Amino acid sequence: QSALTQPSSASGSPGQSVTISCTGTSSDIGGYDFVSWYKQLPGKAPKLMIYEVTKRPSGVPDRFSGSKSGNTASLTVSGLQAEDEADYYCTSYVGSDKVLFGGGTKLTVL
């Protein structure tokens, strides 16, 4: 099974909003509400930002939000800040006892 599809890059200016998409199929993202999003800084372990499509772990700013429509999940970062610059990965339970990650999106704050 191929990785979930993410744009390789995204960008925005400080204060703006940016949305990163994660596209799958009706058998994975479309079939389950188990999409998570991770932020990874260079040389560091990933950090959970959103889980089960829309839920935010404690400590994650409410500038980060998740949603899903059909076979596409999205991560929106509002009020962009310089510290938001990182790689972002989506992941989902995809059935048949498997988990898939997206290819990752490099977010640049201009």
Next chain:
Amino acid sequence: EVQLLESGGGLVQPGGSLRLSCAASGFTFSSYAMSWVRQAPGQGLEWVSSIFGGGRYTYYADSVKGRLTISRDNSKSTLFLQMNTLRAEDTAIYYCAKGAGENQLRPNYNSWGQGTLVTVSS
């Protein structure tokens, strides 16, 4: 505070074996599923394997099934990954990650180790 500390990485020849460990602390280890996620140099994240809290149920990515074996010792709060018949494409940083509950494959990994590097090369 949850802590996960991986060890056991290193340089191994193609076809060789390696055993990774992940020592956990700060939570009731047996109450949580645990997973291994890897990242090849300059590449994205890849789910490798998960194991439920009791240790009986294990799950693998197709790319590693039959060669990598996940296990756990709940008495020692330690997760393992036995890696056999290693290939160059297994070269990656291997992270252990704590799951959301005892018997769940949901990828809600709220705690990660720092990772251990495995290099498969002759």
